[in-house]
Amino acid sequence: MNTRRSIRNTRLWLTPLAAAVTLSFAGCVNYAGIKSDHQLDAPTTLQTQESLPAEGGKWPSLDWSQQFGDPQLPKLIDEALNGNPTIDEARARIAKATAYAGSAKSSLYPNVSGSYSWSRNLYSENTVFPSPIGGSWNSENTVLTGASWDLDLWGKNHERLRQATSDQKVAEADMEEVRVTLATSVASTYNQLARLYELRDIAANELKDREDIEHITNGRVSAGLDTNVERQTANGDTATIRSSVTSLDGQITTVRYQLGALLGAGPDRGLAIAAPALGTGAPVTLPDNLPADLISRRPDLVAAYWQVDSTTHGIKEAKAEFFPDINLSASLGLDAFGWGRFLTSSSRQIQAGPAIHLPIFDAGALRSQLKGRYADFDYYVANYNKTLIDALSEVATQVTLIRSTDKQLVDAQAALDAQTKAYQLAAVRYKAGLTQQLQVLNADDNRLAAEQSVANLQMDRRNMQIALVKALGGGFDASNTELATKAGTPDTALKILHSAD
Incomplete structure (x- = not known):
């Protein structure tokens, strides 16, 4: 308790001393004129009422994939989240940021160390050591305990810790x-x-239709109603569709390999x-x-905010470098020749x-360092604002595409x-000999294109739904x-706090 009071008293008399020293050299190294006027955009300043009207809907939940009614999909997502190496990479980045925060925190406390050394020396007779030490072999034993403490009067170490904590949140x-x-x-x-399975089913059904047309054509050729031209045309069309089925089989296998990689497994998975x-x-x-709540629902927006917050603490740390550092140190130990x-x-x-x-003259190094921190601040503010604008645009775009689809x-x-x-109708008329082969083939091509169009639109719509889920944060909620x-959402008044310190 007495030690703590002594340290407190030491800080009390050292603080005005440091302030006096600082004032005496105020004209030498200072950060006058270095500032930033950039600030975070509030979502309410961006016009979204027409594009993103309130409709009483719900934000995506973490189990959003269940809405599609396929029990296999949620299981695949869980498997990917547990096995994909990108998750391990992200965990490693968090561990590194946490370790750095722990290192920054340690600078707030006194540092105590101990050491012991033993050496065997032959000392010269013609130096500072008189006889009997000079000219003889002696052993020297040294044990030392030292302590040091940076008083951090200007909060540099505290700001470094706050910056590291924000980087951890990033x-x-x-x-x-x-x-x-x-x-x-x-x-x-x-x-x-x-999609590929659906298109393959369409192609397989189309292959049956073309085989039927081929069969009808062979009958008409035998009856003298068609020539070998129509027969070869039918044979060629059937082979083309069969090739499409084979191509889709290959694409299906390729996508399966892609899914295996996303799951963090081999292609056989x-x-x-x-x-x-x-x-x-x-x-x-x-x-x-939506606009106001989106900033706490999108992880990229939350990361962008904490990156800005981190740079504000970096600026305060850089400003503290202009003031004197005061470090208390003490050491206690034993040192003697021999053991006696x-x-x-x-x-x-x-x-x-x-x-x-105390920095008196540094050729502009500290001012340049502070300017660099302000440049970082301006960059990350711009990045946050861009991310917010892009996020709102993504939501509006996906909703528009879904409703258009x-x-x-x-x-x-x-x-x-x-x-x-x-x-x-064309197939019936062709079989009855009332129309030409070209008409039934054209009708079949039109039907095939229409069926493929419906299938692709349905799959595109589902992709848009998935993209909308991502645009709305995928079930994440920072609040x-x-x-x-403290307010539950990013503090868009951060600039006021930043420029006033």
């Missing part, structure tokens, strides 16, 4: 972004597998995945208060006192129904984690 938010990106990548790749059975998904409705008097009081050695470091699907389905009826600020 790493944690980056990991959440990795998780969201990985989960949606698995879902979109799985949807691509579903992808071959074991069952064929997708994805449904339409939940209706698309935007949540209320090593542990006696006469072998004691004690040293204690303060050390003051819904309208296209209505017309595409009507076109498919009409083209299917036209093909059926319930240590990544939130």
Whole structure:
């Protein structure tokens, strides 16, 4: 208790001393004129009322993949999150940032060390050591305990710790972004597998239709109603569709390999995945208060905010470099030749006192360092603002695309129904000898294109739903984690705090 009071009293008299020294050299090294006018954009300043209206919808939850009704998809996402190396990379970055924060925290406390050394020396007879030491071999024993403490009167070490803590939060938010990106990548790749299976089924059905046309053509050639030209045309069309089926089989295998890699496994894991059975998904409705709440729902926005916060503490640390450092140090130990008097009081050695470091002239090094910190601040503010603008644009774009696709699907389905009826009528007339082969082939081509169009629109819509989930944060919510600020969301008034310190 007395030691603590003594340290406190020491700081009390050293603080005004340091201030007096600082004032006396105020004209030498200072940061006058170095500042920044940049600030974070508040979401309310960006016009979104027309593009992102409040619709009473819900934010995506962490189990958003269940909306598609395929139990295999959530399992694949969980497997990827547990096995993909990118997650391990993100964890390693968090561990490194945490270690750095721990190192920064240690600078707030006194540092105590101890040492012992033994040496065997032959001392010269013609130096400072008289006989009998000079000219003889002697052993020297030294044990020393030392302590030092940077008083951190200007908060440099505290700001370094705060910066390291913010960097740790950046790493944690980056990991959440990795998780969201990985989960949606698995879902979109799985949807691509579903698309290829759907297109393959369409191609396989088309192959049966072309084989039917080929069979009808052979009959008409035998009856003298068609020539060998029509027969070769039918044979060529059938071979073309068969080639398409083979191509789709190859693409399916390739996508399976991609899924295996996303799961953090070998290509054989992808071959074991069952064929997708994805449904339409939940209706698309935007949540209320979207722009304001989005900044705590998007991990990349949260990471961008904490990066800005980190640079503000870096600026304060750089400003503290302009003031004197005061370091208290003390050492206590024993030093003696031989062992006889090593542990006696006469072998004691004690040293204690303060050390003051004051920058007087550094050729502009500290000012340049501070300007660099302000440049970092301006960069990360711009990055945050860009990320916010891009995030709002992504949400608006995906919603618009989904609703446009819904309208296209209505017309595409009507076109498919009409083209299917036209093909059926043409096939009946061709079989009855009432029309030419070209007409039925054209009708079949039109029906095939319409069916492929419907399938692609359905798969595109599901990809857009997955992209919208990612744009809305993928179920992440910083307000319930240590990544939130005291207000629960990024403090867009950060510039005021920054420029006033």
